[in-house]
Amino acid sequence: MNNEQFQPRILAFVCNWCTYTGADLAGTARIQYPPNVKIIRLMCSGAIDPIYVIKAILDGVDGVLIGGCHPGDCHYQNGNYKARRRVAVLKAILEEVGFDSGRVYLKWISASEGKLFAQTITDIVNDLKKKGPSAFAETWNI
Amino acid sequence: MKNYILKVENEDFLASVSNLFRLMLDKKIIDLILVPQETPQGKCVVQTLVGEASKVVTANPFAPVLLGNSAKLVSDLTFRSENKKIGVVLRPCEVRALVELVKLKQIDKKPLFIISVDCLGTYEVDDYKNNRQELRHACQACEYPRSKLYDMNIGFIGCDIKSEIMIKLGEQHEGIAKELLLNQFDGEDKSEGAVKELKEKRIKFKESLFKTLKENIREISGLLDILSTCKKCFNCQRACPICYCKECIMCGSTFQYQMRDYLKSVNRAGVIKMPVDTLLFHLTRLNHMSTSCIACGQCTSACPSKIQIADIFNMIGAKTQAIFNYTPGENFEDELPQATFREDELNEK
DSSP, rough: OTTTTTOOOOEEEETTTTHHHHHHHHHHOOOOOOEEEEEEEESSGGGGOHHHHHHHHTOSSSSSEEEEOOTOOOSSSHHHHHHHHHHHHHHHHHHHHTGGGGGEEEEEEOTTTTHHHHHHHHHHHHHHHHHOOOGGGGGGOO | EEEEEOOSSTOHHHHHHHHHHHHHHTSSSSSSEEEEEOOOOOOOOSEEEEEEEGGGOOOTTSSSSSSSOOOOOHHHHTTTTTTTEEEEEEHHHHHHHHHHHTEEEEEOOEEEEEEEEOOOOOOOOHHHHHOOOOBBBBHOOOOOSSSOOOSSEEEEEEETTTEEEEEEEEGGGTTTTHTTTEEEESSHHHHHHHHHHHHHHHHHHHHHHHHHHHTTTTTHHHHHHHHHGGGOOOHHHOSSSOOOOOOOOOTTOOOOOOHHHHHHHHHHHSOSSOOOHHHHHHHHHHHHGGOOOOOHHHHHHHHOOOOOOOHHHHHHHHHHHHHTTTTSOSSSSSOOOGGGOSSSSSSSO
16 A cells, blocks of 8 residues: 555543543644544543553554653543553563554643644654554454 | 481481471471472362371372472462461472562561472472373472471482481571481582583573574564463462462453454454464563563463463573672572662663
8 A cells, every 4th residue: 555545543532631631632623633533532541451452453554653741740630640551561572572662652731732633643644654554454363 | 508318228218308307397387388289189289278296197298290389389388377387398399489588578577497409300200100201391490409498408419328318407507406316417518519510511501492482583573473372371380389360461351352352453454363462472471471471381281272381481580680790599589670779770762
């Protein structure tokens, strides 16, 4: 597939209090960003079990965004710090088994940063267009 | 920590060790003992829970066979414990699993008296029964022939077992030496040198093992090839001492699919492998427990397809543990990496 035509599919796990509200703000403020992302809202980035991220990757999404409050701003005190450790483990494992861990993005976006949310999605789409489709999109024996 | 000598009588060191355990029960140092004993038919060695001194007859914690990681048994024994002191005779890998289970709040260490034994490695169960002497991969790559944590360590590495065994007692237990008729040994402890030598040999093996494996799974297709015979029986998860969940998320209804779920996948890709989610299962397990993986190799031993899954967990576990500079089973103080955090770490760009 031509990389120009390739439209990456992104799954975003975002926390209710910051990144989701930030995405909401991007919408209400009519900020344009690529429609390649599907958003799943969780109460906290610390509530994301890596199993769902891996499931998405094995099902062939091209990138996963995990969005939470800035460090220190977690609605539940420290959920995002724990998410950060979990993502570090996840990335190390993916890297070890030969999957580009750069397709997993961990970003801190606050409720007031609608612009940053739109920019983040734009950046990720551009990045993934460069990377091309995920290897799992074409693998069936997983 | 002091060293003591257990005199071996009639060149029968197993009998002397049984004798030692009987003494411990007799003197009420412990009320119960979990100890591997030879079955009456003499074909295998199994863990036994003994409450009466005279029933410790064929204790053999040195036989190179392990039916499972006994830390799981200790978890059951300390569940709502009954105010009894339990002596648990464990190999180094079992002690390290015990440490992790204590941190995971699956073992209460208060009633335990940990008796660790030196271990030169174990064979697969059927190899042991059929007199094939081939160490399991995990044992060949194990750098812990002697446990670092114990209340009492029974050491035979570097000893002449026909005449004596080296016993080490934890500091708070030095008082029991007299009761157990142990003589203090003030000479130079040569066994540590032998342990170190063995450790270096094992590390060398581990490095070469990891090197080949790393080469093999550098591309995702390599791992898929290794896992292609996985039938998702969950034996590895059930045999794992660290996987303590009563029901694994992979076994529950979350990943129980219906026709329409399969149809969705088939319509997208045209073809899917059945059963689905084998790679998901292993990657998830790696995420959930690899930071605590103590590399006992029970997952490989449990695998009906004989996949060397422990090598993969051992290698990747070492990577995830290194992120947090954490060594599982090393001590009771270090916090579990995934249960804690530091404010200033892992900063994203």
